[in-house]
Amino acid sequence: MRYTLRQLEVFLAIAHTGNLTRAANHLAMSQSAASSALKDFETQFEVQLFDRVGKRLQLNEQGRLVRPKAEALMALAQDFEQALIRHAEAGPLNVGATLSIGNYLAVGLMAEYMNDHPDAPVTLDVANTEHIAERVLNFELDIGLIEGELHHPELDVIPWREDSLAVFCDPSHPLAKLQNARPLTDDDLLTPRWILRESGSGTRQAFDRAMHGILPKLHIALQLQHTEAIKRAVEAQLGVGCLSLITLEDAFKRGNLTQLHTPTRNFRRQLYLIVHKQKYRSAGIQAWIDLCMTKTS
Incomplete structure (x- = not known):
């Protein structure tokens, strides 16, 4: 075999860090040893795997092509090592x-x-x-x-x-009282300030999809990265929120928050x-x- 697992480790560590020194430190090697391992690896196969940009090593097209195979080989080797050393079916x-x-x-x-x-x-x-x-x-x-x-x-x-989002508010919110009299409509959903997760989150993606058609008309007052922060903001009567039902069940049982039922909108998701x-x-x-x-x- 014309390559070693150590050479693969060095290649992957540099691919992860983009820097020879950080890769060497991660592998508890000297910088010269890591540099030599990478040079030998590339020389043996007459291939260049990184573009040198100053002190940064960035995977080129060939490097990106072989990286998944190298990752798979290292994972298999680590799994084999775990089976030998720890006699365990599963490793870290x-x-x-x-x-x-x-x-x-x-x-x-x-x-x-x-x-x-x-x-x-x-x-x-x-x-x-x-x-x-x-x-x-x-x-x-x-x-x-x-x-x-x-x-x-x-x-x-x-x-x-399967999961479902739930719209919720403080128990004293006008919409909580209104839904006791009649089902909430799309027009009702346009009245409150909304406190939502940030773009890039799965919860926000599901909310935006469920609100298709009226989304641009909503008054989005706050966008927060944490579920608990949204719940606290709604409890403080800053607006209405929408989160996964699994995050709200306890608050609904305690009565801290009230679920708003939205028959015109489908909040189910996978x-x-x-x-x-x-x-x-x-x-x-x-x-x-x-x-x-x-x-x-």
Whole structure:
């Protein structure tokens, strides 16, 4: 074999960091050793994988082409190492989840996964759909759990479970009293100030789709990145919000917030799992997918 796993590690570390020094530090190598490994790797195959821009090494077209295969080989090698060293079916797993899923569903999944695989550590990155998809595409996450609809040629997008958004307000809000007298109409939805998630989030994507036709007429007063901040702002009577029902159930039961029923609008949506198509499906990734598929409601 004309290449080594160490050369692959150096190539991938530089691809992730864009810098030889940071890649060497990440791998606990000297800068000269990392530089030599990359040079030998490229020389053996008479290929250049990076464009040199000052101190930055940026993947060129050839580098981008071979990177998914290198990532798959390294994942397979790491899986093999785990099986030999730890005698475990599953190794370390890096999971990404959007905010609603991460704060209300993923922690329970992690607990069950770690109970089934006590020697397999799990990390969880919580961010919006756009950020999670970017990290899965960059092989920084093994798998993502997202709320937004996504179409990308390099990603497997796997339908997971159904969800629904809910419009809500403070119990004293005029719309809460109005819906006791009659069903709310589209005209009613145009009257309040709205407090919503930011663009790039799956929740905002679903809201915009559900409000098609009247969206430009809505008074969007605030756009916030965190679910709890939106709930607190609505409790403070700053406006009406819209979030995943799973994030609001406790507040509805306590009476802190009131659900507004919107018969003219469809807020149902699908949640998804995403994996890079070139990502090696290790025992850990497959075990996580199988666990998620048992939790579809």
